[in-house]
């Protein structure tokens with residue numbers, strides 16, 4: 418009865434802006450990189466976008482850096 422969970426999938430991550438671990442709204446976005454006109458087949462990359470729910474800072478990280 419003490420657990421109060423929202424329906425949103427929140428992830429607690431460290432935010433540089435807040436300087437502490439805060440809940441983040443994480444989503445996946447396909448962003449088109451139009452800077453390089455060489456390999457167009459690699460121009461659309463999935464990015465993991467985490468938005469800090471405390472300060473609104475968004476951090477996008479390319480997922481193909483494994």
Ligand SMILES: [Zn+2]
Nearest residue numbers: 432435469472
């Ligand atoms: Zn923050």
